[in-house]
Amino acid sequence: MSVIQMRRTHSGGDRRVSPIFLGIAAVMVVSGWAVWSGFAANGRFAVFLFVVSGWIVSLCLHEYAHARTALHSGDTSIGEKGYLTLNPLKYTHVALSIVLPVLFLLMGGIGLPGGAVFIERNRIRGRLRHSLISAAGPLTNVLFAVLLMLPFTLGTADGWPSAFRASLAFLAMLQVTSALLNFLPVPGLDGYGVVEPWLSYEVKRQVAPFAPFGMLAVFGVLYIRSVNEKFFDLIYTIVGWFGVQDFLVAEGDFLFRFWQR
Template sequence: MSTATARPSDRRISPVFLGIVAVAAVTGWATWTGFAEQPGLAVFLFVTAAWVVSLCLHEYAHARTALHSGDISVGAKGYLTLNPVKYTHALLSIVLPVLFVIMGGIGLPGGAVFIERGRIRGRWRHSLISAAGPLTNVLFAVVCTAPFWLDALDGVPRDFRLALAFLALLQVTAAILNFLPVPGLDGYGVIEPWLSYNVRRQVEPLAPFGLLIVFALLWIPALNGVFFDAIDALLRGLGIGEVDTYCGFELYRFWQTDPLCTPGG
């Protein structure tokens, strides 16, 4: 089956994805208008749903790039429908990234779509397929930070601004962490085609654990401090202060409150 004759159902947007988008839209509206009785719950649902949408688009970017590079099998696997249930490892792609956000405010997508690399010719194509996912997070980061660096926050409600700042933090961390040249992450996938066969064989056993290794390292206080200092510096350059991202995370975790982040606190 060629890309020109692929079944329309292989590319039809999944109702599951549309449902997640609807949750993001409704809770985003509730956060903006203050309609919800518990604003923290609305922020939690808005940021989580928007984060899952970005995860779906991250994986879609991998699959779509692979399709145009020669792997026509991605359609039959359901990867072009944006349905997270179709991913090879739903646990790594959706559940763990959401848990990472809740536990530590870290945006870290996991690898999920299985690309038949044997169908693809050319090292540049292989590298581009791996880069397509985190580049999606870069695009999301640009959109989330735009109101800040464009100085277009007049009239934006406080809770929505904080939620947007935290979502921007997630997208920036996702882009940076995924571009790390660690086996199992997209950054390694970018450079892997250019490595020797012996090197690839030696690091291959580490691939299933790359995501967890990175997350474990970030729990080391010294490394965590250096990493988030760099992230905060980058976000400051984009107009987002540490108070906004910190209070956004506190508002997201509505079951615990910090008086410093309450209005007038």
């Protein structure tokens, strides 16, 4: 086998969808079917599995969007790092990308965004490309949210099983919160990554030390009751535009917390 052929084979392997991701997606499909059919003995636990697996799938797609955009912007090292396989274990910070967002989901029902794939920014030319790489992740959450809410907008979800509708509404709400939070221009979040290329070197230098704490700071601010109420008022307004009713989201949240009575 020639050197060129070996490189092509290696590159193809770097882009093959990971069995781990396929397994998570399979859990989402099976648990979604269990919720829909009422087959599961513990329906609330099936809702829990459906929401968590769906949330992890969205996180993988979020990071994949960053990686794919970076690849087409000039960072050819992305494939070697395994980011194009959708394998959550390949991310630079598995704890930040998967564990913390799921933990925040369990604690507060908030779709707090995670990070991150390591992108070699020095390979990329042009401020607009840098901004697009950062925007690609949360835009994926926007797309996922719209797809989840589309059945409510079209009215096709009206005749669906109530538990499944509630689960879908709750998962859609999480996607909206993730997209909205991620677009905040806070160091460490994608929103800051969108504007950072357009800032002066001095501003970026002063802000850099705060980047590791940006996500935790946002989560802390959301624990302030007045801020939390206004934030969720905005979230419910947004999902309401797509025909998702507040009580369905609340019911989905209740079903998700199977450990609570």
